[in-house]
Every structure is written in C-alpha cells, then in structure tokens.
Amino acid sequence: MSENKIFQYVQFKSVVAPDFWYKLAENKLNIEKLDEIDQHIVGTYTNLNAKNCLIDFDCTSFNSKIVTSRNKFGAVGVLKNLNTIESFKNCDKISLLNTAGNQLITNILNGTCLENPSELASFLLLSFADLKKYNFYYWFAFPASLDLVIYEASPSQFISEKFTDEDIKNFTLKIDSLDTKQSAFFIANKTLDVILLKDAISHVKTDSNLLDFDLSSNYFCFSDPSESKCGWVLRNYILLLYLLCPILRGQSINILSVRQSEQNSLKASKVFYVTLPKYNDDFQFLTWTSWEKNNNGKMMPRIANMSEVMDPIKTAEHFAMLNLKLMKWRLLPALNLDIIKTQKCLLFGAGTLGCGIARSLMSWGFSNISFIDSGHVSYSNPVRQSLFTYADAYQNKFKSKAAAERLLEILPSVKSHGHVLTIPMPGYPINESTRQKTIEDVDMIVNMIKDSDVLFLVTDSRESRWLPTLLGSYFGKIVITTALGFESYLVMRHGASKSHEQDELEEEISGLKCIPGNKLGCYFCNDVTSPGNSIRDRTLDQQCTVTRPAVSNIAASISVELLVSLLQHEKNICAPAYYQINNKSTDVVESIPESMLGIIPHSVRGYLSTFSNILPATERFNQCIACSDFVLNEYKEHDKEFLFKVFNSAEYLEKITNLEDFANMDDDIINELDDDSDSG
Amino acid sequence: MISLNFNENDFNEKAKEFREISEKLNDTWELNEKMGKIYLVKKQKISIQNKKEQEVEFGEIVIDDASAVNSIPETIYSIEYHVVFHPSYQVPVLYFNAHSDDGRFVNFDDVSKIFVEDYELKQYKDEIYQIISQADHPILFKPFYMIHPCHIHEVLSKFPESKNFILTFLTIYGPSVRLKMLEGYEKFYMEKEVMANI
Numbered sequence: 001m002s003e004n005k006i007f008q009y010v011q012f013k014s015v016v017a018p019d020f021w022y023k024l025a026e027n028k029l030n031i032e033k034l035d036e037i038d039q040h041i042v043g044t045y046t047n048l049n050a051k052n053c054l055i056d057f058d059c060t061s062f063n064s065k066i067v068t069s070r071n072k073f074g075a076v077g078v079l080k081n082l083n084t085i086e087s088f089k090n091c092d093k094i095s096l097l098n099t100a101g102n103q104l105i106t107n108i109l110n111g112t113c114l115e116n117p118s119e120l121a122s123f124l125l126l127s128f129a130d131l132k133k134y135n136f137y138y139w140f141a142f143p144a145s146l147d148l149v150i151y152e153a154s155p156s157q158f159i160s161e162k163f164t165d166e167d168i169k170n171f172t173l174k175i176d177s178l179d180t181k182q183s184a185f186f187i188a189n190k191t192l193d194v195i196l197l198k199d200a201i202s203h204v205k206t207d208s209n210l211l212d213f214d215l216s217s218n219y220f221c222f223s224d225p226s227e228s229k230c231g232w233v234l235r236n237y238i239l240l241l242y243l244l245c246p247i248l249r250g251q252s253i254n255i256l257s258v259r260q261s262e263q264n265s266l267k268a269s270k271v272f273y274v275t276l277p278k279y280n281d282d283f284q285f286l287t288w289t290s291w292e293k294n295n296n297g298k299m300m301p302r303i304a305n306m307s308e309v310m311d312p313i314k315t316a317e318h319f320a321m322l323n324l325k326l327m328k329w330r331l332l333p334a335l336n337l338d339i340i341k342t343q344k345c346l347l348f349g350a351g352t353l354g355c356g357i358a359r360s361l362m363s364w365g366f367s368n369i370s371f372i373d374s375g376h377v378s379y380s381n382p383v384r385q386s387l388f389t390y391a392d393a394y395q396n397k398f399k400s401k402a403a404a405e406r407l408l409e410i411l412p413s414v415k416s417h418g419h420v421l422t423i424p425m426p427g428y429p430i431n432e433s434t435r436q437k438t439i440e441d442v443d444m445i446v447n448m449i450k451d452s453d454v455l456f457l458v459t460d461s462r463e464s465r466w467l468p469t470l471l472g473s474y475f476g477k478i479v480i481t482t483a484l485g486f487e488s489y490l491v492m493r494h495g496a497s498k499s500h501e502q503d504e505l506e507e508e509i510s511g512l513k514c515i516p517g518n519k520l521g522c523y524f525c526n527d528v529t530s531p532g533n534s535i536r537d538r539t540l541d542q543q544c545t546v547t548r549p550a551v552s553n554i555a556a557s558i559s560v561e562l563l564v565s566l567l568q569h570e571k572n573i574c575a576p577a578y579y580q581i582n583n584k585s586t587d588v589v590e591s592i593p594e595s596m597l598g599i600i601p602h603s604v605r606g607y608l609s610t611f612s613n614i615l616p617a618t619e620r621f622n623q624c625i626a627c628s629d630f631v632l633n634e635y636k637e638h639d640k641e642f643l644f645k646v647f648n649s650a651e652y653l654e655k656i657t658n659l660e661d662f663a664n665m666d667d668d669i670i671n672e673l674d675d676d677s678d679s680g
Numbered sequence: 681m682i683s684l685n686f687n688e689n690d691f692n693e694k695a696k697e698f699r700e701i702s703e704k705l706n707d708t709w710e711l712n713e714k715m716g717k718i719y720l721v722k723k724q725k726i727s728i729q730n731k732k733e734q735e736v737e738f739g740e741i742v743i744d745d746a747s748a749v750n751s752i753p754e755t756i757y758s759i760e761y762h763v764v765f766h767p768s769y770q771v772p773v774l775y776f777n778a779h780s781d782d783g784r785f786v787n788f789d790d791v792s793k794i795f796v797e798d799y800e801l802k803q804y805k806d807e808i809y810q811i812i813s814q815a816d817h818p819i820l821f822k823p824f825y826m827i828h829p830c831h832i833h834e835v836l837s838k839f840p841e842s843k844n845f846i847l848t849f850l851t852i853y854g855p856s857v858r859l860k861m862l863e864g865y866e867k868f869y870m871e872k873e874v875m876a877n878i
Contacts, residue, residue: 229749
C-alpha cells in the first residue's frame, strides 16, 4: 500500500440548459406561486466521451420520470426554490447539506439505493428566481461524506491491461442490456460478468454481505462521467459499500470506472485500487460536502441573467441591432456603433421631418431620441407624419408626446421623451403675462440642449430655429438643420463652435477650397436679415407648407445619414468640408477626401425637378445673427436679458451685429420654407 | 457551375443514411422531425478556461475537502448543431445555438469566442463574422446562428463524386465551428465500395 495517498474524486459540474430556467419560471408563476415546497427534480450525466464530470439539467429535469438513454444516467435531487433573495442569502447552507446527507444515508440503509442505484447520484438545488429582472440565483450541492476518506492502494490500469478483448467486447453487450438505473453502479467478476447490486448486497443482514466474495477478482463498477480521475458519483458508492458491507472495511478493493468512447469502445475505462478505512462501529458520518464552485473556482452561489432571451424587450433590442452588427462585421469593420448608440438626439419639431428623422435614427441604432413641439396631432398629419395615427388626431394628442410614445411602441428599449414647449422667437414679443412661462421654457430648452449631443432643427419656421442655433453653437453641439421648399430641400450641418480648437491645417487639394469644421457657417450665416415674423406676411396657403409630399422623407433620410457620416469621422463635429473653386475642372469633386462613409458635405441642396443634389459649403459669417461672436458674447454676458430683447425686437440683432449696414442687400437665397403644416 | 442534382427528398434519404452510420459509430447525431421536415441534430460540449464569471456578492463558503480534486475553473459551453435543408437556398445549411453552463445563450458578440482561442481572437473574429449570421431556423422558427449558405452550392459542386453530400458538407463546414467528423464515416463508404467491387 502506497503511503496513505488520499484518493480524490472530481467534483460534479452543473450544466444548466436555458429551458431549465424557462420551466422553473413557468412552474413558479403558474403552479407553486408563493409556496416553497421541496420539489423532486432530476439531472443526467453521461460516460460517453465524458469530460469534466458534468451533470446536465434541462426542462425534462422536472419530469416525474428520468429520461435516460444508452450512456445517459439519472441523478435525483431536491429543488428548494425560495421566494426572496433574503431567504436565499440567509438560509443555513451547512444544515441544508447535512439534511441532504442524512437523507442519503437513510436511502442507503433502507435499501432504496440498492433497488435504484441512481439515488446515489444525489443533489440539492437551492434557487431564487427574480422574475422581474429574469435573474436566477442558484446553487447546486452534491452531498458526499467529508468523513469517509479512502486511499490509493496501487496505480490505476487501463481495462485492456486486465481483461481480454473478448471479455471486454461481451462486457459492452451486457452493459447495454441493462437498465441505466442498474448500469450506473454494479459489480463485475473476473470475466466481466455483471452482478446487480440488489442481487449481491442486502440492506437487512449487512454482516453477511459479500462474505464469500473474492475481493481481488471482483470489481465494483460505475459509469464514470469523468475522464481521468474518478467522478463524484463514486464517492457515494463507496459510502454505500462501507455502510452495507462491513466486511470491506479496512480492505483493498477494485474499482472499475466504465467509460465509453465512440465506436462502442471501452478503451478509456480504468481499474482503480483503493483501500477503505475501518472506523469504530459507532462512527457517525456527520459532516458533508459540497456546494458547487462557481466558474472562478469559489464555493459560492451563482447568478444567471436570462433577460436577453426571456425579456422580450431585450430580445427586440438585440434583433434591432443585429443588422447593424452584420454591416459592421461584413462591410465596415471600423464602424463605431457605440458612438451612435450613446448619442442623445433632441429634435426641435415633431412634424413630417421630425417623424422621418426619428425613424431613420432608430434604424441606425440611436437609442435616445426626444422631441420638443407645442402642437397637437391634427387630422391632416397622420398620412405624412409617419409616427402618428388617426387615433392620435382623434384624441388631439400633443405631437411631442405622441411621437415619443410611438417610438417606445416600436422599440421599448429606446429612451424617448416628448416636451410640450413653445420655442421663443425673435420678433414675437413677450408680454408680462407670458414672461414667467417663457423664462421657464428657455431654462428647460437650455438644460435639454446641454444634456444632448445632437440637435435637429426641423420646426416649421425660420425664426424658431434661431434660439436652438445660438444655443447649439454656444454649447458646442452638433446641429443639423433641415428645411423644405415645394420641390427642394436643404440639409445642413452647422459649423463647430470656436471652442473646438483646430490647430492643424487641412491638406490642400488643387481645385478645392477646404473649410475646417470650426469655420463652417450655420443656417443663418447666409442670411443677412434678422429673422422677423415670417408667417405674418404669408398668405394662407403659404402658412401651410406646400411641398411634394415625399420630399420630407428624402430630406429626413439625408439628415440622418449626414449625421452618421459625421459621427464616424475622426474629427467628428470638426470634420472639414470642401467646395470647388474652379467650375471648369469637372473631376475635382472626386478628389474630395473621404472618411469611412464617404465625403461629409457642409450642406446638401436637392431639387426634385431635376432629381439632383448640389453640395455647397460656406464659411461662418462674422456678423451672423445666430452664431457670430457678437451674439454669443451678448448671450454669455446678459443671458436671458439679451434673449428677451431679441424676442421683443428682432432688429436688436441687426444692431449688435452691425447688420444695419447691409440694409440694402436683398434676400436672394432660396426661401427654404419649412417643414410641417398645421401647427404654424 | 456544375448543377447539383439533389432536392429535399435526397437530403432526407442521405440524412437517414448518415444517422444510421452515426448510430453504428456511437456518434450522437439524431434525426428530428417537425411537420414533415427532418433535420439532423448533434449536441456537443466544449470547455474554455479563463472566462471570468460575474459573481454574486455573498455567501462564499470554504470547505477543506482532501478527497476532492482541485480542478482548474472552466466554463462549459453546450452547442447544438442542426443540419437543415434550406427551403430557399436548396442546400444543406448548418445552424447552431450555444449556451454556457449557467443556461445563458451565447450572444452574437461572444459567439466567436467559443470557436477560437483568446490569442487568435483578434485575427479570426472578423473572419468568423464573415460567415456567421443569426437567423430564424427554417423549421423551428426560432433564432439560431447559421453558417451563411451563399457559397455552399458552389463548394459542393466541386465534389461530384461525393457519396453523401451531407457528409461532404459537414466535413468542409463543421471544423470552423468546432464540429469535427469522425473518420468512421469516410471509412464506412470506402468499405462499402470495396465490398461492392468484390
């Protein structure tokens, strides 16, 4: 006998299938509810190409009958599914294990384990199902006596070293003919004839068990789920032998670990030689092991979060992102989807453009989209404004609220809010009765802009874009303006504010003029009059914007694609834009530097009459009434006091920017009128 | 391109033949049927070390057990492979799903990690996503990963001598998702041929 080398077993490792959790949740909700009854459940293990001593649990674990098949063996156990995380945390784990261990001893002594050897592979599962978050806290225990220690007698041998090929071949057939309950644990003689436990051992007169048995030529066999050292199930088999066969105490015995490989080979099977201890007759098996270790090797409970498959909201989110991920993997490995996901977008206006932009943003994976609009959904809206339905108009819902609700209906994981707010405008005087409300509105708008990354200006008038343009520039946000004419549209990104330092010079390309991102103009830079009340002087049909109906979808789509291109550019908001200096050279457009998604124009002007786009780029205008230093400084120094002066008289803007000098200049820019119709 | 002369009936026939050989080899392919459509299923487990588990913050117990092997912590992944005859591509397609030992499905971002070692991940991740997609299983109508079928027809047509196109298909496409074929299948057909020639 080698010097007292303790024989070691490989611990069971649980493998839980997703449908186990489905079934557990279903039972909890529909059957047990608030009861905490012990349930009998089963697990299975295999000795076919076995590795890692695994034990499987799936939805059939809750069946009353164990579903076993060739090479698949049952284990029996108890599920304790608790109602609260506190009881899960606080229940006495050691005492639970001891109870399970004592039950095992009872089952051995009363003959249950002889009749059904699968009872030796016993387990306990403690769990708490947090069905709001789809978190399953769980801990398996595989009880085994800590007190019973056996020793290696001599080195193990492969089955082929002990038995003839003929005997092994017959052995395979004999095992196959057994019920797996019996073939889990049995005895074989020197020619590998099978003897069932219940035929060899009695639980009544234990002293006479195995009296005539030649220990050197008989083998205690078990189907082994482990590939090198013996699996955990052997440990309780040894306990059974110790308890029921006193004659074995202090003796060396042969253990045959039966392991199947493909092609019905038993070549991986091994014979182990072990020595059993001999304790005093009144020795009690009192201490038990073991709770399962987690995948970091610590003996502690585990948690399985199943929300990705059990929570339909998470599932929808996942599949919404899937196409984007495939695009990334297949076509654009450098595509940064995270930046898209984290951008907070604020849409000024929830009309045709606002709805169209929101939908395109969602399809690109933007997950934070909010609206500011003061209007209600009217009956003329739903056919053009893709987030609204007849019912919204019938109920006279606020557009911003209805749009946000609809986004959540489309994809519940989106964050979206609708704010009913009037955007104060130059030349729309504030009287005493509205003053307090306006102050609050301005504060809210300022806070929302501070909290956003991207602003879309898609309101139905030019002057309502003034305040968000100023604030967007002041706080250094990405601002995209979109406006519609009858058959034309404009999409423009505003230049970065001066605070975006840009030292390096852009590369010079012949025939092209480059404007760095922080020198690009805003929507108002091209316009040399202050925004007055543009609606006041319009005829009725001009107040309702008359556009070719699908123009807005084109413009909305281009707005979002322009934003995405910009976000993917390494310089982000500071990405430069180019324009052609010399009209004669025609190929020069092709030499505009591209980023991952192509060129990033300053603006796109499209004309449906010719189905064409042009891409003008213009510089910041030093006297701009929305983004020039004059204006930004006034705002910085006088804040709302300045804003209110402008609301009360738009001419104040011309004064501070010295625009009065340009009084004679005419407005020769296309009067991009605007989106939307009825709320104006 | 050589035209391939097989249809769903041929697939069913070859699948049954494949399943029979599998049984002889004690391989574990099964034949499942749903609404008159059949498909092959195999389950397999792989173990991966060094996948840190997110832990709960309570309840650690220490038991000193001299009789227990101090195993290296590992994460076990169960993978279920399906070979399905695709109704629109008209070729066999390999579908699979995988879950870790706590029952969580492997998500799209991590699926490459179970097929290549960590040190190879940088290099092969992109390649793996060139071929793997997630799509509804055409018979079970549940989301599964699939090896994209666009070149299968072309690839299979290069083996006009193939005795069983499902075997040929799996031999070519299986290894990229850790599905290795036993030699016994080829041997079975070779021996069959020898017998026929005697």
